[in-house]
Amino acid sequence: MDIDSDDTGSSSGSPGARAGRRSSLALTPEDEPLVDVTNRSPPPANIPTALIYSPPEPLELLCVFPERTSRVCAAACSAVERAGGEARSLRCARETLDALRRDNDTRVPHVIVVDARQPQQLDALLLARAIRGTKNTQHVYLIAIVKKSAYLKDEFGVLAYLEAGFNRVMVETVNTTAWCAEVLQARSSAACSRAQIAATAALAAAADRCRDLVAITDDQQRILLTNKSWCRMLGWRLEEGPRPIHEAAGGEALRLATTGARDWEAPVTLRRRAAPDPIMLPCRGATIGLTKTTSHIVFVCEPSAGEGDRGRGSLHSIRRGSLDVRSVASDGLRRTSLAKLQGLPLEAPITKVISLLSAATEGAPPSTVACIERAVDMLRTSELYSPQMRDETKLRVEDPIATDLIGALLSREQVNQNLVYMQGNANVLSSRRSSNDSTVVRSQTNRTNIKHKTTGQLRELLDTALSWDFEIFRLEDLTRGRPLAHLGLALMGGRFDVCAALECDERTLLHWLTVIETNYHAVNTYHNSTHAADVLQAVAYFLEKDRLKNLLEPVEAAAALISAAAHDIDHPGTSSAFLCNARHPLAILYNDVSVLESHHAALTFKLTLNDDRVNIFKNLDRDTYKTVRHHVIDMILATEMTKHFEHLAKFVNVFYAKSSGSKEDGMHTDEPLSLDTTALSQPENVLLVKRMMIKCADVSNASRPQKFAMEWARRIAEEYFLQTDEEKAKDLPVVMPMFDRATCSIPRSQIGFIDYIIIDMMEAWAAFIDMPELVNHARSNNQHWRELDEAGVTTLADVKRVQRQNAIQAPPTTTAEPTTEE
Numbered sequence: 043m044d045i046d047s048d049d050t051g052s053s054s055g056s057p058g059a060r061a062g063r064r065s066s067l068a069l070t071p072e073d074e075p076l077v078d079v080t081n082r083s084p085p086p087a088n089i090p091t092a093l094i095y096s097p098p099e100p101l102e103l104l105c106v107f108p109e110r111t112s113r114v115c116a117a118a119c120s121a122v123e124r125a126g127g128e129a130r131s132l133r134c135a136r137e138t139l140d141a142l143r144r145d146n147d148t149r150v151p152h153v154i155v156v157d158a159r160q161p162q163q164l165d166a167l168l169l170a171r172a173i174r175g176t177k178n179t180q181h182v183y184l185i186a187i188v189k190k191s192a193y194l195k196d197e198f199g200v201l202a203y204l205e206a207g208f209n210r211v212m213v214e215t216v217n218t219t220a221w222c223a224e225v226l227q228a229r230s231s232a233a234c235s236r237a238q239i240a241a242t243a244a245l246a247a248a249a250d251r252c253r254d255l256v257a258i259t260d261d262q263q264r265i266l267l268t269n270k271s272w273c274r275m276l277g278w279r280l281e282e283g284p285r286p287i288h289e290a291a292g293g294e295a296l297r298l299a300t301t302g303a304r305d306w307e308a309p310v311t312l313r314r315r316a317a318p319d320p321i322m323l324p325c326r327g328a329t330i331g332l333t334k335t336t337s338h339i340v341f342v343c344e345p346s347a348g349e350g351d352r353g354r355g356s357l358h359s360i361r362r363g364s365l366d367v368r369s370v371a372s373d374g375l376r377r378t379s380l381a382k383l384q385g386l387p388l389e390a391p392i393t394k395v396i397s398l399l400s401a402a403t404e405g406a407p408p409s410t411v412a413c414i415e416r417a418v419d420m421l422r423t424s425e426l427y428s429p430q431m432r433d434e435t436k437l438r439v440e441d442p443i444a445t446d447l448i449g450a451l452l453s454r455e456q457v458n459q460n461l462v463y464m465q466g467n468a469n470v471l472s473s474r475r476s477s478n479d480s481t482v483v484r485s486q487t488n489r490t491n492i493k494h495k496t497t498g499q500l501r502e503l504l505d506t507a508l509s510w511d512f513e514i515f516r517l518e519d520l521t522r523g524r525p526l527a528h529l530g531l532a533l534m535g536g537r538f539d540v541c542a543a544l545e546c547d548e549r550t551l552l553h554w555l556t557v558i559e560t561n562y563h564a565v566n567t568y569h570n571s572t573h574a575a576d577v578l579q580a581v582a583y584f585l586e587k588d589r590l591k592n593l594l595e596p597v598e599a600a601a602a603l604i605s606a607a608a609h610d611i612d613h614p615g616t617s618s619a620f621l622c623n624a625r626h627p628l629a630i631l632y633n634d635v636s637v638l639e640s641h642h643a644a645l646t647f648k649l650t651l652n653d654d655r656v657n658i659f660k661n662l663d664r665d666t667y668k669t670v671r672h673h674v675i676d677m678i679l680a681t682e683m684t685k686h687f688e689h690l691a692k693f694v695n696v697f698y699a700k701s702s703g704s705k706e707d708g709m710h711t712d713e714p715l716s717l718d719t720t721a722l723s724q725p726e727n728v729l730l731v732k733r734m735m736i737k738c739a740d741v742s743n744a745s746r747p748q749k750f751a752m753e754w755a756r757r758i759a760e761e762y763f764l765q766t767d768e769e770k771a772k773d774l775p776v777v778m779p780m781f782d783r784a785t786c787s788i789p790r791s792q793i794g795f796i797d798y799i800i801i802d803m804m805e806a807w808a809a810f811i812d813m814p815e816l817v818n819h820a821r822s823n824n825q826h827w828r829e830l831d832e833a834g835v836t837t838l839a840d841v842k843r844v845q846r847q848n849a850i851q852a853p854p855t856t857t858a859e860p861t862t863e864e
């Protein structure tokens with residue numbers, strides 16, 4: 043081959059080429075002084091260097107020159123032949139790429155020389171990118187041939203070539219000797235990179251086949267490489283790009299990796315995509331770096347027994363046979379979306395607690411492991427404070443009425459999603475409620491003139507407003523169905539001086555009470571303003587107890603009284619479940635969640651803020667208003683019975699110490715619980731007290747003296763029956779089928795209610811505020827209902843008959859005649 047020696051002088055290499063391309067896998071102790079890498083002592087694990095085996099191979103060159111007769115191309119090919127290698131030349135990018143793809147497994151050249159002198163004929167940069175995008179070409183040494191003038195014109199011109207994937211930019215030359223030196227160096231470099239890549243592939247294959255979980259990060263703490271065990275157990279895909287390490291490991295992993303230690307061993311928390319609970323595994327880590335700075339961090343985590351093979355779920359879920367989300371998230375798409383969730387920087391305290399407990403099982407004796415696993419199983423549930431009904435089986439078997447009632451009160455499942463369509467009839471409330479269904483504030487003109495001054499019997503009665511046997515029904519009579527405004531004024535305006543706490547005048551309070559009362563439905567047998575007044579009276583009574591008197595600020599007491607007065611405002615006389623089944627606008631508005639309670643709270647504020655004359659909050663500064671609002675909303679929402687056990691359990695857990703001999707769940711033990719009020723120093727625990735206070739007040743009717751308890755029971759039963767009537771009439775699902783007026787036993791419903799809702803709660807509350815009569819009345823009422831049950835009392839008529847008899851037998855009290863004094 044003819045060589046033109048006059049083309050140019052010898053080539054000059056690019057800075058990148060001079061610096062050489064060394065494998066980032068060459069391992070070096072990170073704490074060694076900064077020295078030339080070639081003099082460096084072997085890295086901590088010398089396997090990579092041992093693996094880098096480069097067999098002597100005949101040099102293979104591929105030239106891509108558009109001009110068939112290029113003398114530069116001829117010089118290069120000639121030099122290769124002289125060096126004992128083989129050279130091919132092609133003329134365009136397509137041919138080159140086709141050849142590379144065709145020979146991919148057999149004949150990948152060491153060196154490819156691309157003519158970059160005539161971009162109109164051959165786009166060298168594009169071709170380089172395409173070559174780098176072809177399989178098995180990472181090691182190929184790519185040389186771009188440029189004109190000397192172009193090379194000298196732009197000192198940074200080489201950068202574009204390097205970025206496109208060239209290893210070297212060379213000025214055109216026809217000097218065979220220069221070419222010979224060039225191609226030999228290039229071959230050496232290509233062979234070295236090929237060996238290093240092969241070594242890396244071998245190490246990755248080894249990692250893939252080991253049962254430990256392996257991950258390697260770069261210096262930015264991004265995970266670059268993971269093995270199959272890692273992917274299987276944590277729900278990763280093998281080919282994922284760099285992912286921040288915090289997506290997989292708890293913060294402690296990074297802290298360990300950045301302590302400066304070359305090797306370390308410690309447990310690390312690993313997050314599993316598509317599984318809520320992380321796992322804690324023992325980990326052996328290594329920090330790798332060619333210089334003082336770290337280049338890679340290696341994590342090798344040992345799966346605990348049983349987990350490695352199955353690769354799904356925790357020990358606990360496997361043992362339980364429960365379904366791990368990953369087992370259903372088999373398609374990449376779902377995993378990707380779950381992966382996004384996993385990337386959220388959220389770690390709940392409970393997750394940490396579960397991890398710590400799980401870690402504590404390592405090496406623990408089997409009995410301890412069993413105990414911890416049981417605890418972890420319990421912690422896994424999202425309903426931590428909603429214990430299952432005690433003795434549920436007994437309840438279901440023995441008393442379907444109680445089951446019906448308790449089920450309806452505690453569970454949202456009563457909402458039947460498969461209900462019959464209402465065919466455009468949005469207002470599903472019966473006519474007995476329809477007059478008051480709207481949440482719009484109605485005119486109060488005939489209501490605002492309640493006299494502040496009360497006289498005679500009413501005043502006498504109100505003087506007893508702070509006794510537990512307060513004659514609430516007499517108040518209802520004396521006030522002609524407006525007990526709330528009168529009692530509210532006496533208690534809130536008088537005894538508790540809410541006006542001072544809220545900096546409002548008494549007139550505003552009176553207007554407020556009137557508006558609130560007017561928005562209760564007088565037609566409801568139970569959920570009317572007498573119930574509101576009763577709950578207000580109970581809260582006021584509780585507030586008088588030393589424990590609360592010393593605990594709550596005046597503004598907090600005011601908020602409690604406000605909540606009590608308004609807690610059932612605009613109650614339609616049917617349950618939230620009914621409203622959901624009926625697709626009532628309120629259920630739609632509140633998405634079937636806490637429908638009535640949300641409405642009561644929202645309407646309270648709407649009515650209050652709507653009109654300056656009733657706005658008891660108008661003089662509060664912004665912060666105080668916010669606080670009061672928060673307390674009022676929280677207390678009203680706490681009256682939702684589906685959260686009954688949640689509130690009760692939180693209260694008991696915080697204020698009652700478990701005695702050592704008690705059963706593990708703490709609440710249902712025969713051992714006496716010991717009251718511990720030290721937690722009262724924390725505001726969040728005071729919130730629990732307030733919730734408990736309004737909850738107990740809300741159902742305190744069962745803990746009142748017998749005659750009151752009976753009347754309330756009659757009223758609530760009547761309301762339940764009306765709901766059932768309406769459900770049947772409107773072909774809606776019947777929420778409490780046993781509450782049918784023809785068949786229901788009222789005594790049995792009360793026995794169930796007291797047994798399952800009242801006793802535990804009243805015991806906890808009574809001890810807290812030192813009011814044993816709460817429990818005494820509940821027990822004696824329970825006994826009384828049992829006797830009535832045995833005596834065959836069942837229906838509303840039966841109960842009324844007993845009430846009449848009791849009234850006749852009862853010693854005369856102060857007159858119960860209605861009065862028109864006002």
Ligand SMILES: Nc1ncnc2c1ncn2[C@@H]1O[C@@H]2COP(=O)(O)O[C@H]2[C@H]1O
Pocket residue numbers: 447451610681683740741743744754755758791792795
């Ligand atoms: N004596 C009782 N018997 C049966 N259920 C009751 C009794 N007192 C209150 N309840 C129920 O307990 C619930 C407490 O919240 P509500 O006032 O919304 O509705 C109440 C009734 O459904």
